[in-house]
Amino acid sequence: MTFDWQKIKAEFPIFNSQPELVFLDNASTTQKPLTVLDAERNFYLEANANVHRGVYEIAEKADQIYESVRSKVAAWIGAEAEEIVFVKNATEGANLLAAGMSEILKKGNSVVVTELEHHANYIPWQQAAKKAGAEFRVIGIDKESGDNGVGGDGSGNLDLNNLEEKIDAKCKVVAITMMSNVTGAQPDLTRIIARAKAVGAIVVLDAAQAAVHLKLEVKKLEADAIFFTGHKLYGPMGTGILYMKKNLAEKISPLLFGGGMVKELPDQWLNIPHKFEAGTPNVAGLAGLGAAIDFLSGIDRVAALEHEKNLVKLARKGLTEIVGVKLLGDEASSIISFTMEGIHPHDIASILAGEKVCIRAGHHCAKPLMNSLGLTACARVSFALYNSEQDVEKLIAAVKKARSIFK
Amino acid sequence: MDIYAEIILDHFKNPRQAGLIEHADAIAEDLNPLCGDKVKVSLRIKDGKIAGFGFEGDGCAISVASTSIIGEQLAGLEMEKFLEMSNEEVLEKLGVPISPGRIKCALLGFSCIKKAITVYKHSHA
Numbered sequence: 001m002t003f004d005w006q007k008i009k010a011e012f013p014i015f016n017s018q019p020e021l022v023f024l025d026n027a028s029t030t031q032k033p034l035t036v037l038d039a040e041r042n043f044y045l046e047a048n049a050n051v052h053r054g055v056y057e058i059a060e061k062a063d064q065i066y067e068s069v070r071s072k073v074a075a076w077i078g079a080e081a082e083e084i085v086f087v088k089n090a091t092e093g094a095n096l097l098a099a100g101m102s103e104i105l106k107k108g109n110s111v112v113v114t115e116l117e118h119h120a121n122y123i124p125w126q127q128a129a130k131k132a133g134a135e136f137r138v139i140g141i142d143k144e145s146g147d148n149g150v151g152g153d154g155s156g157n158l159d160l161n162n163l164e165e166k167i168d169a170k171c172k173v174v175a176i177t178m179m180s181n182v183t184g185a186q187p188d189l190t191r192i193i194a195r196a197k198a199v200g201a202i203v204v205l206d207a208a209q210a211a212v213h214l215k216l217e218v219k220k221l222e223a224d225a226i227f228f229t230g231h232k233l234y235g236p237m238g239t240g241i242l243y244m245k246k247n248l249a250e251k252i253s254p255l256l257f258g259g260g261m262v263k264e265l266p267d268q269w270l271n272i273p274h275k276f277e278a279g280t281p282n283v284a285g286l287a288g289l290g291a292a293i294d295f296l297s298g299i300d301r302v303a304a305l306e307h308e309k310n311l312v313k314l315a316r317k318g319l320t321e322i323v324g325v326k327l328l329g330d331e332a333s334s335i336i337s338f339t340m341e342g343i344h345p346h347d348i349a350s351i352l353a354g355e356k357v358c359i360r361a362g363h364h365c366a367k368p369l370m371n372s373l374g375l376t377a378c379a380r381v382s383f384a385l386y387n388s389e390q391d392v393e394k395l396i397a398a399v400k401k402a403r404s405i406f407k
Numbered sequence: 408m409d410i411y412a413e414i415i416l417d418h419f420k421n422p423r424q425a426g427l428i429e430h431a432d433a434i435a436e437d438l439n440p441l442c443g444d445k446v447k448v449s450l451r452i453k454d455g456k457i458a459g460f461g462f463e464g465d466g467c468a469i470s471v472a473s474t475s476i477i478g479e480q481l482a483g484l485e486m487e488k489f490l491e492m493s494n495e496e497v498l499e500k501l502g503v504p505i506s507p508g509r510i511k512c513a514l515l516g517f518s519c520i521k522k523a524i525t526v527y528k529h530s531h532a
């Protein structure tokens with residue numbers, strides 16, 4: 001099966017205004033197709049009114065858009081509509097959960113995260129544990145063997161040898177990424193979730209990177225909560241999704257209080273999910289998110305993944321051939337992080353920027369992982385559906401140029 | 408001109424006054440949280456003038472080279488004169504165009520030296 005990336009790319013207007021752009025920073029945020037931009041704009045053109053049961057026509061339309069996106073997201077991940085909470089990004093999803101759980105956690109309990117986490121799924125839990133007097137535990141990555149700096153099988157994945165000790169009877173929350181935003185590693189969720197369930201802990205999954213690459217099937221995953229962010233799946237910034245199982249959602253307190261979430265004062269909130277949605281939401285953005293999900297539903301995801309995989313393979317091969325390049329992480333992932341001897345990742349990114357090749361350099365908001373890898377920074381290339389072999393060629397040529405400047 | 412002009416590459420590969428000086432009067436450390444660039448500076452101060460300078464830098468070419476270039480121009484400079492120097496003046500001294508995303512790197516050494524002198528001033532006031 002071939003994947004028509006050209007047809008896909010033509011749907012993204014930024015490549016009209018920036019025809020030279022080689023966008024390889026998709027793990028940060030993806031570009032947006034015209035349908036997403038139109039959906040946002042059309043909301044303001046045709047239905048701009050606040051949500052929450054206005055009685056005039058456009059207010060009803062706004063409500064209808066808002067709730068239909070909720071149903072669309074629910075259907076997309078195999079959840080019920082009432083299990084979908086709109087948040088502004090993945091970070092808010094994690095904070096809502098962690099703040100809620102901090103009131104339930106007790107002294108003597110523990111919260112378990114992993115070294116692969118983005119700060120968004122690390123710091124909120126660290127703070128929650130601190131507030132509750134609970135223990136904060138971190139599952140490390142496997143550093144025993146492997147020759148590419150990430151140890152183990154080379155994928156930079158977790159060391160699960162002591163899983164039973166890390167996740168023991170004290171554990172009440174296991175918060176874990178489905179895909180590292182640095183190495184692309186995908187932890188063995190089946191094993192970890194089974195262990196968490198065996199000790200009665202709730203499972204929280206960070207799908208910020210995974211949502212665009214994997215098919216999320218929340219029922220199969222058996223997680224209690226999953227969050228992701230709209231802007232990394234071709235949707236607008238300022239939109240995020242928090243899926244919570246009903247019994248968890250009913251148990252925890254809202255993060256935000258105010259309009260649109262009160263049943264009766266004091267302290268009686270609307271039913272889930274509305275009790276978590278105080279204040280005027282980003283309805284236009286959510287309309288765009290709905291369009292992004294339509295976009296994703298309309299493409300052959302198997303072929304799309306195959307396309308990305310081929311690009312990754314090509315890029316890994318090209319990069320490996322350049323002197324001093326060291327690749328990190330999982331070969332099967334659409335994220336390639338690397339370092340280069342004698343040249344700082346920020347200099348690599350700057351030189352590439354001069355060639356219109358956009359990548360990211362830094363710690364990628366994953367300091368625990370970077371510390372564990374013994375790095376302060378690395379360069380990261382990440383792919384999306386509109387990338388092509390030409391993009392990879394330009395990437396490789398630009399990295400070669402960086403090499404020749406820093407001989 | 409390119410940001411990676413010969414002057415930057417030269418100072419990056421062969422930083423002048425590399426290494427901390429002994430018996431320093433003022434030292435400071437700074438970090439660019441964006442990219443993890445680290446710099447440590449040491450200064451000798453005599454009669455209100457900078458009499459010696461040395462630094463250790465671990466970071467990108469821009470941060471190391473800019474610290475080296477500024478460091479080269481310190482000898483004999485009055486402390487107060489240095490403190491009056493603006494960010495714009497420093498960027499100008501580097502002689503290459505610095506994009507907005509790299510300004511923090513370019514000013515890391517400068518702000519670190521400023522920090523060292525300010526602390527010195529306070530403790531000798």
Ligand SMILES: Cc1ncc(COP(=O)(O)O)c(C=O)c1O
Pocket residue numbers: 027028089090091092118120121177179180181206208209229365
């Ligand atoms: C794995 C992971 N989790 C969480 C986030 C946070 O996403 P956001 O900034 O949209 O809240 C990111 C993105 O940077 C990420 O890669």
